[in-house]
Amino acid sequence: MNITRSQMIGTSADRLAKAGEALEPLEVRWIDSAAMDSDDASLLIPIGHCIGAYYDLPASTEHFIQVRVGADVNRLSDEQFVIWGLAHGAPDRDADKPWGRQAVLNAARRVGVSKSEEVLESLVADHLLVEVTPETDDAIDFARQHRLVPLMLGLGNTAEEPWIYSAGMIGLPIVQMSAMAYDLYEWAHMDANLWLACEGAAATAVRVGIEDPLAADPLLMLNALLGTLHFLLSPNAVYLDSRLVS
Amino acid sequence: MSAGSDSTGSERAESDRSAGGDTAPLVFPVGHYMGPFHPKVDAPAKHYIVRVGWDTPKLPDEAHLNIWALAHGLPDRTDTTRWTRHAIIEAAAEADMADAAGILDTLVGLGLIAEVTPGTPQAREFAEAYRVQALMIGIGNTPDDPILDGIGFAGIPPVVKVRPRVFEIWQWAHLWPSLWAACEGLAWVAGEAEDVDPEDVDPDAVLDSVLEAMRTLISRNAVYLDVATTPRSESSNSEKPAATD
Numbered sequence: 412m413n414i415t416r417s418q419m420i421g422t423s424a425d426r427l428a429k430a431g432e433a434l435e436p437l438e439v440r441w442i443d444s445a446a447m448d449s450d451d452a453s454l455l456i457p458i459g460h461c462i463g464a465y466y467d468l469p470a471s472t473e474h475f476i477q478v479r480v481g482a483d484v485n486r487l488s489d490e491q492f493v494i495w496g497l498a499h500g501a502p503d504r505d506a507d508k509p510w511g512r513q514a515v516l517n518a519a520r521r522v523g524v525s526k527s528e529e530v531l532e533s534l535v536a537d538h539l540l541v542e543v544t545p546e547t548d549d550a551i552d553f554a555r556q557h558r559l560v561p562l563m564l565g566l567g568n569t570a571e572e573p574w575i576y577s578a579g580m581i582g583l584p585i586v587q588m589s590a591m592a593y594d595l596y597e598w599a600h601m602d603a604n605l606w607l608a609c610e611g612a613a614a615t616a617v618r619v620g621i622e623d624p625l626a627a628d629p630l631l632m633l634n635a636l637l638g639t640l641h642f643l644l645s646p647n648a649v650y651l652d653s654r655l656v657s
Numbered sequence: 658m659s660a661g662s663d664s665t666g667s668e669r670a671e672s673d674r675s676a677g678g679d680t681a682p683l684v685f686p687v688g689h690y691m692g693p694f695h696p697k698v699d700a701p702a703k704h705y706i707v708r709v710g711w712d713t714p715k716l717p718d719e720a721h722l723n724i725w726a727l728a729h730g731l732p733d734r735t736d737t738t739r740w741t742r743h744a745i746i747e748a749a750a751e752a753d754m755a756d757a758a759g760i761l762d763t764l765v766g767l768g769l770i771a772e773v774t775p776g777t778p779q780a781r782e783f784a785e786a787y788r789v790q791a792l793m794i795g796i797g798n799t800p801d802d803p804i805l806d807g808i809g810f811a812g813i814p815p816v817v818k819v820r821p822r823v824f825e826i827w828q829w830a831h832l833w834p835s836l837w838a839a840c841e842g843l844a845w846v847a848g849e850a851e852d853v854d855p856e857d858v859d860p861d862a863v864l865d866s867v868l869e870a871m872r873t874l875i876s877r878n879a880v881y882l883d884v885a886t887t888p889r890s891e892s893s894n895s896e897k898p899a900a901t902d
Binding site: 461462464467470472474479481482496562563564565566570577642647 | 691698796797801803806807
């Protein structure tokens with residue numbers, strides 16, 4: 412198997428590789444999760460902060476890839492890392508189709524991962540992949556167990572399209588999002604878990620008089636976030652960590 | 658936000674020059690950059706937002722944004738120049754940025770700049786008042802260069818390659834609620850190893866390493882400095898500003 416690092420973290424890497432060129436920002440849209448086919452609505456979400464490859468000796472090919480979750484570092488094989496990377500999604504995929512188990516397995520087959528189903532199961536068992544279905548009780552449980560953490564700078568909005576916000580690096584917007592998504596991007600990691608963050612964001616929206624019902628209801632906000640989460644995960648604009656425990 | 662200072666920044670910058678700058682406080686930017694806010698179509702940026710703890714102090718114009726950005730440090734000078742007020746004012750002058758000293762004072766007042774003198778009691782106060790937050794992902798090392806670890810984004814060359822000690826700080830220090838707690842934690846972890854370097858188990862010595870690493874990491878936006886805060890609890894009713902204020 413000959414897999415490049417960019418394939419490991421999803422196709423967003425191909426866009427980042429063009430950083431020297433005029434990079435067209437990716438667009439994050441809120442997806443109406445209620446419109447999803449209920450049979451296919453389950454999402455596969457990667458958990459953890461990529462710490463990278465670890466080679467112990469010069470010129471040795473012996474290595475593993477580290478992913479941190481909370482205070483624990485998991486050591487992934489190449490095959491596990493490919494599946495974990497593919498679970499971040501692909502920004503050029505069909506926005507109306509959720510990025511779930513089958514989509515990841517199909518993508519794994521295309522890049523030649525053997526025993527991909529078995530590898531995927533090992534990651535689920537290690538809690539490095541979590542399946543969650545928006546609009547179910549599982550979604551709130553998922554949000555209570557995890558924290559959304561930003562990995563890029565916020566780049567604000569523009570005079571041309573002030574309703575769109577972006578994140579990226581200075582001079583290089585990578586991902587675009589609505590004001591509501593940007594609010595979570597900015598603040599969600601401050602809370603001990605994602606559900607608290609949604610409740611806090613909704614309370615703030617009510618306090619400052621934002622009329623969008625989506626922004627004032629934590630459950631609607633969470634479902635909207637889950638529906639678009641892979642567009643934030645695929646370019647590594649955010650990652651999900653385990654919840655903070657006081 | 659800066660602990661333990663009585664004179665104004667402008668006065669201290671003058672003092673740096675006369676003293677050669679070897680003991681002058683290091684200057685660090687505080688906060689996670691959130692970009693310009695344009696209130697409506699075709700409107701100029703009303704201000705530039707930085708999140709600091711549960712607050713969002715505003716940089717009022719580009720002049721303040723530029724000096725705050727300059728306070729991060731210049732990557733090609735992090736190994737050679739102590740990043741003090743004097744260094745920032747000199748770099749600002751090179752770039753024709755006006756009134757850097759006055760703007761630095763304003764930024765201190767906004768809580769967007771913090772100053773620390775390593776090796777002094779004030780350094781401990783600083784470490785208790787602030788924390789780091791990590792940005793980017795780890796790329797790790799390679800068989801060709803197993804010593805240095807890359808930090809950046811997938812698919813592009815690492816934004817920065819760092820020694821294991823700096824990588825360790827990027828990877829772990831953000832998990833503690835303050836820099837000082839991180840120093841104590843890292844020192845405790847080091848003490849569990851077999852061959853212990855005495856400096857690695859002394860939190861004050863670890864703090865010196867952390868402050869040195871912070872310049873490398875902050876100048877590349879691989880970490881940012883935040884105030885030490887606690888997360889909102891289930892029963893808390895703490896309020897935050899709206900993102901688009």
